[in-house]
Amino acid sequence: MAESAIISRHLRPLWGLPGTTLGVVGWPATKRERLFLSWHYWWQAHLIDCAVDAATRVPTPARRKRLGALARSHRLRNITGWTNRYYDDMAWLAIALERAQRTEDTEEAPGALLALEKELYEAWDPDTGGGIPWRVGADYFNAPANGPAAIALLRLGRHERAAEMADWLDATLRDPETGLILDGIHLPSGEIERPVFTYCQGVVLGLETELAVHTGEAKHLERVHRLLAAVEDRMTTRGVVQGGGGGDGGLFNGILIRYLALVALMLPGDDAEQEADRRCAASIVLSSAKAAWANRLEVEGEPLFGHDWSTRAQLPGGSSGAGYFTSGGSVTSSKVPERDLSVQLSGWMLMEAAHMVSAAGL
Numbered sequence: 001m002a003e004s005a006i007i008s009r010h011l012r013p014l015w016g017l018p019g020t021t022l023g024v025v026g027w028p029a030t031k032r033e034r035l036f037l038s039w040h041y042w043w044q045a046h047l048i049d050c051a052v053d054a055a056t057r058v059p060t061p062a063r064r065k066r067l068g069a070l071a072r073s074h075r076l077r078n079i080t081g082w083t084n085r086y087y088d089d090m091a092w093l094a095i096a097l098e099r100a101q102r103t104e105d106t107e108e109a110p111g112a113l114l115a116l117e118k119e120l121y122e123a124w125d126p127d128t129g130g131g132i133p134w135r136v137g138a139d140y141f142n143a144p145a146n147g148p149a150a151i152a153l154l155r156l157g158r159h160e161r162a163a164e165m166a167d168w169l170d171a172t173l174r175d176p177e178t179g180l181i182l183d184g185i186h187l188p189s190g191e192i193e194r195p196v197f198t199y200c201q202g203v204v205l206g207l208e209t210e211l212a213v214h215t216g217e218a219k220h221l222e223r224v225h226r227l228l229a230a231v232e233d234r235m236t237t238r239g240v241v242q243g244g245g246g247g248d249g250g251l252f253n254g255i256l257i258r259y260l261a262l263v264a265l266m267l268p269g270d271d272a273e274q275e276a277d278r279r280c281a282a283s284i285v286l287s288s289a290k291a292a293w294a295n296r297l298e299v300e301g302e303p304l305f306g307h308d309w310s311t312r313a314q315l316p317g318g319s320s321g322a323g324y325f326t327s328g329g330s331v332t333s334s335k336v337p338e339r340d341l342s343v344q345l346s347g348w349m350l351m352e353a354a355h356m357v358s359a360a361g362l
Helices: 002-010 040-058 061-078 087-106 107-120 143-154 159-171 198-215 218-234 246-266 270-293 341-359
Strands: 141-142 184-186 297-299 302-304
Touching: 002 040, 002 198, 002 302, 002 341, 040 061, 040 246, 040 341, 061 087, 061 107, 061 218, 087 107, 087 143, 087 159, 107 297, 141 143, 143 159, 143 198, 159 184, 159 198, 159 218, 198 218, 218 246, 246 270, 246 341, 270 341
Parallel strands: none
Antiparallel strands: 141 184, 297 302
C-alpha cells in the first residue's frame, strides 16, 4: 500500500514523454512541481531504490518496466547525463542503480554506473586528509557524502577504497562522547560541524556491516556494535526512531531504517553480541513500522505517513507552503511536511524494511 500511494499521488510522465515516469516532489503539487522544474535529484534516487525493493519483494513485469522508466527519466531530467556537482547525490543514485542492475538487470544502469563510479572514486582527497567533499570544489567533507559513496564503491568492487573511507569516517567523524557520527569536517582547517543526523548513522552502520561480511575483520563488527548502541540510546524512544522533518530531512529516518534492516539481515557472527545486535536492529525497524502505521492517515484508501512516526500524520491542506531549494544546496520542508515526497518515501522504505525483517523471522 505504501508503494501504491506513491504511484497514485506522485508518479507522472516526465514532460508528457512516453515511456517516462518521475516522482512529483509534492502532493498536492504546485505548477512548478508538476512541470518538474523542481525535481530533487537525490529524492528520485531513493524513489528508484524503493522501486527496487518492491520489484525484489514481488517481481512483476509492471514493476520492472517502472524501474527502467524511472532510471531513464532521471537521466533525461538531469539534462547533462547521469552526474552532477554533488557527490552525495551521485552516491545515492549509484547505490540505487547498482541494485537495479544486480537484481532486475535494468538496462539503463551499466552506463550510468561507469560514470558515477568514476566521479566517486576520483573524488577521494588524501592530500587534504582523506574523504570526499560533499560537492565539487567544496572544503566540507561529510558523512552524507562519504557513507553512501563508500557503500556504492564497495558494491562496485572498489573494496580497498571503501575500507579506507570507513576508517576515515570512524577516525574523523565519530564523536567519542556519544558514539554517534557527526555531520562533517572542513578541511584543511579541521573545523568540525557537530550536528548529528539519523541518516549519517544509517550509512555507517550499513557500510561497516557490509565490510564485516566482505573482510571478516573484527573491527567492523565492533564499530557496528558501538554505533548501534548509541543509536538505540540516543535516537529512539521506546524503540521507535524519534523526530523527523520534511524537505531533505524527510528521508533521514527512512535511510537509517533501511540500513538497520541490513544490519538485522546481514551482520555476520554467531557470538551473543552479534545475535543481540541483529535483534536490536530488527526491533527498532519493527517498532518504528508499527508506530508509523498506527499514526498514518488513510486518504482514498491509501496511507499517508507522518514525518514523525510517533505522532499522528497531518493532511496537507493544499500546495501552499511548498519547500524550496536553497542557495546552500538543500531543500526545505513544506509547511506541512507530509506533502513532501521525501516523507512518503521514508514511509515506503520503512514498510519494505519491516517486511524483509519479518519475513526473515526476526
